[in-house]
Amino acid sequence: MTLFKQATIIGLGLIGSSVARALRENGVCEIIVACDASPECLDKVAELKLADKTEADLQKAVDGSDLVILATPVGTYGDIGQAIGQALDFGATVTDVGSVKGCVLKALSGVLPEHVHLIPGHPVAGTEQSGPEAGFASLFAGRWAILTPPQDADPEAVEKLKKMWEAFGSKVEIMTPEHHDLVLAITSHIPHLIAYNIVGTAHDLEGVTDSEVIKFSAGGFRDFTRIAASDPTMWRDVFLNNKEAVLEMLGRFTEDLTALQRAIRWGDGDALFNLFSHTREVRRQIIEAGQDEEAPDFGRPHEIPPEKQAKD
Amino acid sequence: MTLFKQATIIGLGLIGSSVARALRENGVCEIIVACDASPECLDKVAELKLADKTEADLQKAVDGSDLVILATPVGTYGDIGQAIGQALDFGATVTDVGSVKGCVLKALSGVLPEHVHLIPGHPVAGTEQSGPEAGFASLFAGRWAILTPPQDADPEAVEKLKKMWEAFGSKVEIMTPEHHDLVLAITSHIPHLIAYNIVGTAHDLEGVTDSEVIKFSAGGFRDFTRIAASDPTMWRDVFLNNKEAVLEMLGRFTEDLTALQRAIRWGDGDALFNLFSHTREVRRQIIEAGQDEEAPDFGRPHEIPPEKQAKD
Numbered sequence: 131m132t133l134f135k136q137a138t139i140i141g142l143g144l145i146g147s148s149v150a151r152a153l154r155e156n157g158v159c160e161i162i163v164a165c166d167a168s169p170e171c172l173d174k175v176a177e178l179k180l181a182d183k184t185e186a187d188l189q190k191a192v193d194g195s196d197l198v199i200l201a202t203p204v205g206t207y208g209d210i211g212q213a214i215g216q217a218l219d220f221g222a223t224v225t226d227v228g229s230v231k232g233c234v235l236k237a238l239s240g241v242l243p244e245h246v247h248l249i250p251g252h253p254v255a256g257t258e259q260s261g262p263e264a265g266f267a268s269l270f271a272g273r274w275a276i277l278t279p280p281q282d283a284d285p286e287a288v289e290k291l292k293k294m295w296e297a298f299g300s301k302v303e304i305m306t307p308e309h310h311d312l313v314l315a316i317t318s319h320i321p322h323l324i325a326y327n328i329v330g331t332a333h334d335l336e337g338v339t340d341s342e343v344i345k346f347s348a349g350g351f352r353d354f355t356r357i358a359a360s361d362p363t364m365w366r367d368v369f370l371n372n373k374e375a376v377l378e379m380l381g382r383f384t385e386d387l388t389a390l391q392r393a394i395r396w397g398d399g400d401a402l403f404n405l406f407s408h409t410r411e412v413r414r415q416i417i418e419a420g421q422d423e424e425a426p427d428f429g430r431p432h433e434i435p436p437e438k439q440a441k442d
Numbered sequence: 443m444t445l446f447k448q449a450t451i452i453g454l455g456l457i458g459s460s461v462a463r464a465l466r467e468n469g470v471c472e473i474i475v476a477c478d479a480s481p482e483c484l485d486k487v488a489e490l491k492l493a494d495k496t497e498a499d500l501q502k503a504v505d506g507s508d509l510v511i512l513a514t515p516v517g518t519y520g521d522i523g524q525a526i527g528q529a530l531d532f533g534a535t536v537t538d539v540g541s542v543k544g545c546v547l548k549a550l551s552g553v554l555p556e557h558v559h560l561i562p563g564h565p566v567a568g569t570e571q572s573g574p575e576a577g578f579a580s581l582f583a584g585r586w587a588i589l590t591p592p593q594d595a596d597p598e599a600v601e602k603l604k605k606m607w608e609a610f611g612s613k614v615e616i617m618t619p620e621h622h623d624l625v626l627a628i629t630s631h632i633p634h635l636i637a638y639n640i641v642g643t644a645h646d647l648e649g650v651t652d653s654e655v656i657k658f659s660a661g662g663f664r665d666f667t668r669i670a671a672s673d674p675t676m677w678r679d680v681f682l683n684n685k686e687a688v689l690e691m692l693g694r695f696t697e698d699l700t701a702l703q704r705a706i707r708w709g710d711g712d713a714l715f716n717l718f719s720h721t722r723e724v725r726r727q728i729i730e731a732g733q734d735e736e737a738p739d740f741g742r743p744h745e746i747p748p749e750k751q752a753k754d
Contacts, residue, residue: 254660256739258739259738271744273660276658299751309649316644317654317658317662318662320643321661321663323699323702326718327699328695329724331632331695343724345733346566346588348566348567348733348734349541349568350629350633350634351633354665355724358725362714362715362722365714369706370706373707380703382643382647386643387636394681394685394689399517403675403678407674409645414671415652419656419752420751421664421752422664427568428668428741429742430734430741432583440586440733
């Protein structure tokens, strides 16, 4: 199902390189051009044969492409838009995969020419790993991709982009950037923030050694370290570019946590039990919706080979 | 390696039933007696053949046992101790698997006779599931078990209990109950509290539907719902019985979170980046220590069969 002639991916990290693989595996475009600021990354992309062409120069990279996908941290969009604006083909579609959407129009609408279709997007998928080696074609399968087209977007261009994500195995939802940023603040940004935070808190304790934190992490902490191992630049930019919604959600989170703190201090077992018994239902719904595995403990293997036994 | 003649397990949930399976699979005792307040649970235990004998009466259950393992929520220990005290065999060992240790001596030392060995314990292992069907023999393999014997504990009795956990595949660490409760507050109790909390916060939002929270949970939120699906009664009792350490750690967590909040509000990208780039190292150490899997995204499968595709 060839939807595009030539697609340029800017930024070949986990997501960008997964898009490259998914484009090729599903025959979505004829030619894939990879562009990255890091020469090492481009070398790796060439070595892994993820693209038909690697190109360090932004303007040359987008030349002749009818699809340009930004897959760099969202804080870079303004500069990239400035650089590629005049080099974009007439009628090309420019999209992205960033975790914040309100900032995309702000950063790009002034610098891109009127003849291109700017349709921001966000696949809600990922792993904690980074770089072109970490990507894989099926990353988006079974996950949702969100598009936040401007009100006056060309319906045909939106439809083509929708078809691309569907070819990758995603379901597509259209919403406003404002609503996207609110929803993702609670389903993604705040979870990352508190995961990063607790790993930092644990590291700074004077009465508990780092080695103890590691050894006894199976009590729950280790789950948090997975998302706290995500790309630092990407996540810095998420928080700087979704300030309003993140602060709003963080305020609610802290308010609720303060109520729990009070319940613990005053020994209000009923308040604790009530919350704890409602949350199980949410887990069940996530599994039913195909958004997580049913296997207990994330399906972690529990038969541990001798060489992988607990170590100090 | 028969260490005990007859072991009584009180409470056949996830942990108790896993202990039953591990005792039998590793030939640690000759006879296993299962005792539970729920007749349905005991029926299930009999059906699954997890014990040689099921017994609803606490006194009858411990009669003739040289090992008694409490595997009920820690809030029940006082009443159970009161009930079994006079029925315990001379020189029997009484231990437990609870997630809080300071409260065990407080609840039991007054009600158990002097001739028994009270040696509290805690295997740092588990899944989010509950009940006798959820347990399995290898749950403790590769994980740490902590023992918090009183200062005057019989070294031989401690050694036997250590051998039992080692037979289950665990490594054993001895520490004071106070230190245990501090370490587990940060590696287990606070992670559970903030996971429960964010699931509650997400559920209560008026601008974001529950269905959206479910659909877009792959952004990070779903990791939290796993531990927020843990047993509500057990966790209520943990927080009520480790109040001091939990409040102390929660204070530090909130302090750190407030600093992050301020960094976001004032656009201090360096502060965010610095924290985010340190936390990856903790993840690496946990994997090296054999306490989590290396596979990205917890090894979740990414080839989704059609019947498990994303659903509304």
